[in-house]
Amino acid sequence: MTSCPVCSNKRAIGKVGSAQYFCWDCCIEFVVRDEETTVFNVEPDGTLTLYLEPLDHVM
Numbered sequence: 001m002t003s004c005p006v007c008s009n010k011r012a013i014g015k016v017g018s019a020q021y022f023c024w025d026c027c028i029e030f031v032v033r034d035e036e037t038t039v040f041n042v043e044p045d046g047t048l049t050l051y052l053e054p055l056d057h058v059m
């Protein structure tokens with residue numbers, strides 16, 4: 001089960017690709033590739049920008 005790397009919520013996760021997920025709570029997308037998770041902000045116009053908040057302290 002995949003959980004959000006930002007808020008750790010599992011129920012707000014939607015799958016949008018083979019390894020790509022969306023969190024409704026954070027309005028972020030994240031891509032899980034092997035053991036690496038890359039998080040993107042979803043801008044109001046739909047573009048993705050890299051989520052710059054360091055993840056180490058929340059995990």
Ligand SMILES: [Zn+2]
Nearest residue numbers: 004007023026
């Ligand atoms: Zn989240």
